[in-house]
Each structure stands twice: as structure tokens, then as C-alpha cells.
Amino acid sequence: MVATKDMPQKEYVLKGNAACAGCQDMVALRHAHKALEGNVIQVVPACCTSVVQSLWPKSCLDIPVLNTAFAASAATASGARAALRAKGITDTTVMVWAGDGGTFDIGIQALSGAFERRTDLLYVCYNNQVYSNTGTQRSGATPLHAQTTTTWYGKKEPEKMLDLIVAAHEPVYQTTANSSYPRDLYDKFKKAKEIEGPKFIHIFLPCPQAWNYPVEIGVEIGKLAVETGYWIMWERLGDEWTLGRQSKRFQDPDNRKDIEEFLKLQGRFSHLFKPKKDEKKIQDLRDFVQHRWDAVLRTFT
Numbered sequence: 514m515v516a517t518k519d520m521p522q523k524e525y526v527l528k529g530n531a532a533c534a535g536c537q538d539m540v541a542l543r544h545a546h547k548a549l550e551g552n553v554i555q556v557v558p559a560c561c562t563s564v565v566q567s568l569w570p571k572s573c574l575d576i577p578v579l580n581t582a583f584a585a586s587a588a589t590a591s592g593a594r595a596a597l598r599a600k601g602i603t604d605t606t607v608m609v610w611a612g613d614g615g616t617f618d619i620g621i622q623a624l625s626g627a628f629e630r631r632t633d634l635l636y637v638c639y640n641n642q643v644y645s646n647t648g649t650q651r652s653g654a655t656p657l658h659a660q661t662t663t664t665w666y667g668k669k670e671p672e673k674m675l676d677l678i679v680a681a682h683e684p685v686y687q688t689t690a691n692s693s694y695p696r697d698l699y700d701k702f703k704k705a706k707e708i709e710g711p712k713f714i715h716i717f718l719p720c721p722q723a724w725n726y727p728v729e730i731g732v733e734i735g736k737l738a739v740e741t742g743y744w745i746m747w748e749r750l751g752d753e754w755t756l757g758r759q760s761k762r763f764q765d766p767d768n769r770k771d772i773e774e775f776l777k778l779q780g781r782f783s784h785l786f787k788p789k790k791d792e793k794k795i796q797d798l799r800d801f802v803q804h805r806w807d808a809v810l811r812t813f814t
């Protein structure tokens with residue numbers, strides 16, 4: 514894994530932008546761009562990132578960016594790839610950087626089409642589990658029982674297992690990542706940059722606004738997602754699937770921290786603990802963790 518001192522010093526995500534304090538999207542974006550080293554066209558649909566990178570005079574990405582309609586990211590990226598090919602440029606990465614709303618729900622058909630056409634495209638879904646930019650409405654990635662502005666009493670449905678849908682398209686490279694492990698994230702973007710064809714990176718990242726926690730514990734929450742087994746770090750290159758070293762010991766449920774440790778730090782789950790503890794709902798989430806492990810292992814191993 515890359516040593517921090519060996520990461521490029523150059524910044525492509527510039528200071529003084531409009532991101533919220535403690536925004537983990539900026540942590541992920543910053544390290545992704547250090548790995549891509551500026552030779553990239555980034556396509557952004559409506560989302561927090563589009564607001565942060567485009568608002569003059571605080572526009573902040575030091576690379577070419579195409580802002581596009583919510584449903585159209587992967588189609589726009591396909592067009593950018595075709596234009597580069599027509600100009601004889603082959604070494605530039607075309608990357609979509611879309612939220613979970615723009616991927617799990619609204620952009621999924623364009624993503625599916627572009628991957629089916631085997632487009633040389635890096636699609637990144639940064640998953641803060643909610644439509645953050647417009648006031649934190651529930652998305653298909655919002656977890657069971659999480660409170661949002663459209664699920665006042667907690668979401669009634671579990672989150673969609675998008676990775677399994679994407680896997681059915683057999684991208685050449687597919688991986689999960691987490692903003693709390695930026696060196697691992699950097700390495701994955703470095704790897705993706707060298708691979709031709711459809712690629713998918715799914716980044717888990719906490720949002721202090723929507724999840725309602727103090728900004729300084731964002732990294733801790735991201736790590737707890739892995740240590741409780743809630744978020745699984747894995748990687749698939751061609752047919753070869755590997756469990757990430759961060760998640761290896763948590764395959765065994767006995768090694769996992771209890772899901773409560775992850776939940777109780779977040780205001781969106783506070784109704785599970787106050788006025789009195791809701792053991793049934795906490796158990797639902799504990800069961801979901803195992804359900805996801807079973808589904809992922811069944812699919813890939």
C-alpha cells in the first residue's frame with residue numbers, strides 16, 4: 514500500500530470550496546485525483562459534488578469537468594470517451610463521480626447501458642446513503658430504520674445491494690472502498706487508471722449533515738462501519754475476487770464489534786436508543802449485516 518509520504522503533493526481539489534465542514538466526499542475525491550494525476554475528464558450529475566465543484570467563485574476542481582443531468586452520467590461519459598477516441602486520445606481516464614441517489618436510483622439505467630456496451634469508463638458511486646444535497650431525503654441506499662427528512666420514523670426497507678446488480682454486468686474491475694481508508698482508496702484508483710473497459714468503485718462515506726454526528730468523528734464512523742462488518746471491503750479483477758485486508762477478520766461474526774457501536778454515534782439512529790432501546794430494530798440491522806455477508810460471499814466465492 515502506498516505510503517502517505519509517497520502520494521503526490523499536487524492537489525486537484527482546491528481549498529476554499531463550498532463543501533461542508535467534515536465532508537468525507539472531499540477526502541475521497543482528493544485522494545482519487547492524486548491517483549489519477551490530472552489526466553482525467555470527470556462527469557458529475559446533480560449531487561453535493563456538483564455544487565462544491567461548480568459554484569463560481571468557489572469552483573474547485575483543477576481538471577476538466579462535465580456537469581450533466583441526473584439520469585445521464587454514464588451516457589455523457591460514453592460520449593466523452595467517443596470524442597476522445599475520435600481525437601486519437603487513449604490515455605485519459607473518463608470518470609463519473611455520482612452520489613447514491615444518482616446511481617442506485619436515478620442513473621442506474623445509463624450505468625447499465627454503458628457497462629453493457631463495455632465502455633472504457635470508471636464509474637464511481639460515492640455513497641453517503643441519502644440525497645444529501647437537497648436536504649437529506651431517503652435513497653435506495655439508505656439503510657433500514659435510518660431517519661431522513663422523508664422517513665421521519667425510520668426507513669422501512671433495507672438498502673439495495675447495488676454491488677450485486679453491478680457485478681451482473683461483469684465489469685473488468687469492481688471494488689468497494691471507504692473514505693476512512695484513503696491510502697487503500699488511492700491504490701484502487703491507481704489500479705483502475707491502468708485498466709481498460711468498464712470499472713466500478715463504490716465508496717462508503719459518512720455525511721455529518723445527514724447522519725447527524727459531530728464533524729470530527731467522521732473517520733471513526735467510517736472505520737466502525739468496517740469493524741462491525743456493516744461495510745465489506747472487497748475487490749474483483751476479472752474473475753478473481755478478494756476480501757480486503759481491512760475486512761478479513763470480520764468475516765467471522767465473533768470478531769465483529771457490535772452494530773450498536775456504529776449506530777449509537779449517529780443522530781439518524783437515535784430513535785433506536787431513546788426514549789428506550791428498541792432491541793428488535795437493532796437486531797434487524799445486525800441481521801442485515803450477516804445477510805449482506807452471505808449475499809456477497811454467495812455471489813463471488
Ligand SMILES: Cc1ncc(C[n+]2csc(CCOP(=O)(O)OP(=O)(O)O)c2C)c(N)n1
Nearest residue numbers: 559560561583612613614615643644645646
Ligand atoms: C431530475 C432531477 N431531479 C431532482 C433534482 C434535484 N437534486 C439535485 S441534487 C439531488 C440529490 C442528489 O443525491 P445523491 O445523488 O445521493 O448525491 P448527494 O447529494 O448525496 O451528494 C437532487 C434530488 C435534479 N437536479 N434533477
